[in-house]
Amino acid sequence: MIAYEKFVLDNGLQVFVHEDASTPMAAVNILYNVGSRDEDPTKTGFAHLFEHLMFGGSQHIASYDEPLQKVGGENNAFTSPDITNYYITLPAANLETAFWLESDRMLSLSFDPQVLDVQQKVVIEEFKQRYLNQPYGDVWLKLRPLAYQQHPYRWATIGKDISHIENATLEDVRSFFFKYYLPNNAILVVAGNVTVEQVKQLCAKWFAPIQAGAPYVRQLPTEPKQTQARKIETSAKVPLDSLYKAYHMPGRFDANFQTTDLLGDMLGRSKSSRLYQQLLRTNPLFSSVNAYITASIDPGLLVVQGNLNKGISLEEADAAVESIVQEFIDQTVPDEELAKVKNQAEATLAFSEVELLNRAMNLAYAANAGNPDLVNQEAAQIQAVTPAGIQTMARQVLRKDNCSTLYYRQTD
Numbered sequence: 001m002i003a004y005e006k007f008v009l010d011n012g013l014q015v016f017v018h019e020d021a022s023t024p025m026a027a028v029n030i031l032y033n034v035g036s037r038d039e040d041p042t043k044t045g046f047a048h049l050f051e052h053l054m055f056g057g058s059q060h061i062a063s064y065d066e067p068l069q070k071v072g073g074e075n076n077a078f079t080s081p082d083i084t085n086y087y088i089t090l091p092a093a094n095l096e097t098a099f100w101l102e103s104d105r106m107l108s109l110s111f112d113p114q115v116l117d118v119q120q121k122v123v124i125e126e127f128k129q130r131y132l133n134q135p136y137g138d139v140w141l142k143l144r145p146l147a148y149q150q151h152p153y154r155w156a157t158i159g160k161d162i163s164h165i166e167n168a169t170l171e172d173v174r175s176f177f178f179k180y181y182l183p184n185n186a187i188l189v190v191a192g193n194v195t196v197e198q199v200k201q202l203c204a205k206w207f208a209p210i211q212a213g214a215p216y217v218r219q220l221p222t223e224p225k226q227t228q229a230r231k232i233e234t235s236a237k238v239p240l241d242s243l244y245k246a247y248h249m250p251g252r253f254d255a256n257f258q259t260t261d262l263l264g265d266m267l268g269r270s271k272s273s274r275l276y277q278q279l280l281r282t283n284p285l286f287s288s289v290n291a292y293i294t295a296s297i298d299p300g301l302l303v304v305q306g307n308l309n310k311g312i313s314l315e316e317a318d319a320a321v322e323s324i325v326q327e328f329i330d331q332t333v334p335d336e337e338l339a340k341v342k343n344q345a346e347a348t349l350a351f352s353e354v355e356l357l358n359r360a361m362n363l364a365y366a367a368n369a370g371n372p373d374l375v376n377q378e379a380a381q382i383q384a385v386t387p388a389g390i391q392t393m394a395r396q397v398l399r400k401d402n403c404s405t406l407y408y409r410q411t412d
Contacts, residue, residue, distance in 0.1 A: 002359050002375050004189075005196045006367075009203060011212040012184025016363055016372065017199045018191035020356060026092040026192035027357045030102055031364040033187070034180035035082040036159075037152040037220060037298070045159025046176050048079040049123050049168065054086065056115035059108040064101060071097045079157050082297045083368060089357055092193035096202060103206035106186065109177055113170055123165050127158050135238040136408060146230050147246045147301055147404040151223035182213035187367050191360040223248070223299060226402050235409040240287060242408040243317050245304040249397050252295050253369045258345075258381040259389045260293070260397055264302045265341040266333060266390070267291040267324070272340065274324050275304065285312045285320055297369060302397060314407045328394035332387045345382050 004018045036047050054077065055064050068075055073090030086105075088098040131137045140156045148154035159165060188207070190199045226248055249264075250256045268275035268291025275289045289306030304325075308317050352358045366375040396402075 002353065002363055004363055004372065006372065007196075007200065009183065009208050011208065011210055012182075012215075013203070013207055013210075014187045014367060015199065015203055015207075016187070016189045016367060017194065017196045018189065018359060018363060019194060019196070020192055020359075023192055023356055024092055025089055025356060026095050026098070026190065026194050027087060027089050027360040028095070028098040028102060029085065029087045029189040029191070029357070029360040029364050030106070031187045031189075031361075031368055032084045032086075032181055033185045033216065033368055034084055035080050036155065036157040037081045038180065038216075038218065039152065039155075039159075041152070041155075041160075043164055043168070043172060044155050044161070045123065045127075045157070045165045046168065046172070047084055048157045048159070049119065049165055050173075050176060050181075051077045051079045051084055051086075052119040052122055053109060053115065053173065054105055056119060057110040057112060058101075058104040059110060061101065061104050062110070064105070067097060068101060073097065080296075081153055081157060083365070085361065085364070087357060087361065095190075095194060095198070096206075099202045099206040102188075103210065106181060106183060106207070107210050109173075111170060111174060116168070116170055116173060120165055120168060123158075124162055127162050127165070131156070131158055135236070136242060138234075138236075139242075139244060139406065139408065142232060142234055143244055143246055143404065143406050146232055146406065147226075147248070148223055150221040151298065152220060153223070153296065153298065153300075178213060180216060182216070183207060183210050184212040185216050187364045189360040189364045189367075191363075192356050220298070226404075229400050230404040231407070232405075233407040233409060235411045237412070238408065238410050240307040240310070241312075241314050241317075241410050242305070242307050243314055243321065244406040244408065245318075245321060246301045246404045246406075247303075247397050247399075247402050249293060249300055249302045249393075251299045252297050253366075253371070253374060254299075256389075256393055256396075258378070259385045259393045260302060261295075262338065262341050262345060262382070262385050263328065263390050263393055263397070264291045264293050265345065266337060267302075267328070268304060269341065270344065274327070275306070275321070278324055279306070279317075279320055283320070284309060285317050289321075314409065318405065318407075322400070325394075325398045328391065329398055331391075333390050335387060338385065338387055338390065342382055342385065346379055349378055349382070 071094035294300035
């Protein structure tokens with residue numbers, strides 16, 4: 001259970017406080033309600049670029065890391081298709097340093113042309129290393145636009161094309177910042193050895209003076225229901241042939257999300273999963289195989305991914321995966337099998353909440369979805385899943401006409 005109190009500043013900043021006197025530390029997490037799904041299709045990769053730019057100096061602070069390191073703090077950030085998240089952990093006695101740093105970044109970046117130039121080069125190099133010059137690195141550059149035809153999930157957070165980052169101007173950067181990096185488009189979570197009154201005072205001092213901007217109203221195209229199987233093939237100098245199968249599934253806070261998540265776990269989460277047991281141990285067609293979900297806010301993907309053993313054709317491996325998938329559609333799963341993945345999921349959830357920062361992040365993420373109480377409902381939702389529910393979602397999600405398949409062939 002993550003206990004919290006909430007208040008909202010006049011400028012629209014939502015603030016959540018999770019008190020935990022058992023630790024000498026504090027976590028300060030700021031979630032901005034902007035991810036790669038909010039980008040202009042002709043200017044992709046901007047949310048991720050901004051993650052980098054936010055460490056390049058703000059209006060009154062030239063160096064972000066140095067003052068934080070002096071008070072024993074650490075920080076980082078990440079970008080997803082749905083959000084951009086910045087976080088600091090530091091001794092609770094030095095909490096105000098985090099407020100000073102984060103409020104100045106929210107107030108305004110320095111908009112230094114040299115910083116933009118440096119970070120453009122960093123992101124471009126990251127694009128090349130992680131997506132273009134790494135085995136299988138371009139998978140999601142190909143699989144996303146296959147699975148998504150309309151929704152902006154069709155491009156990765158790094159962007160569709162390097163040129164979008166190369167051509168970014170300082171005016172582009174200013175426009176993006178003042179549209180999305182606003183107190184009324186952000187959620188602040190402060191957790192640890194803090195008090196609500198203390199956080200209120202610090203917010204009044206550091207965040208309340210920042211003016212609100214025009215509300216951001218998200219209007220994204222809805223992805224049409226997939227009614228026909230899709231398939232593409234690609235090839236490169238990779239170690240092994242690989243198979244990727246992506247099925248549309250409910251979004252992170254949909255009533256059927258937990259059921260589909262557990263379905264994916266039974267399919268391919270661990271060594272006891274059906275894919276592993278049948279296609280690595282009993283009939284070793286794959287050298288590795290697993291299933292996972294994207295867990296996005298809007299409808300996401302359940303993905304089966306595997307590297308084939310030498311001498312096994314992609315067609316044979318694909319047919320074997322589809323046979324296992326069909327079992328979930330045709331048969332009700334045993335209670336014991338479902339209970340096992342429920343226990344695994346609950347253990348993962350409980351372990352994640354040991355970390356103070358994870359509690360802060362989870363609370364921010366649920367609040368951004370519109371209901372912070374969701375953070376405390378997940379365990380009950382997991383336990384409520386039934387074998388009949390698993391079969392129902394298998395019939396909805398694991399349909400052949402709901403699947404996008406990528407064959408990645410090895411070349412010499």
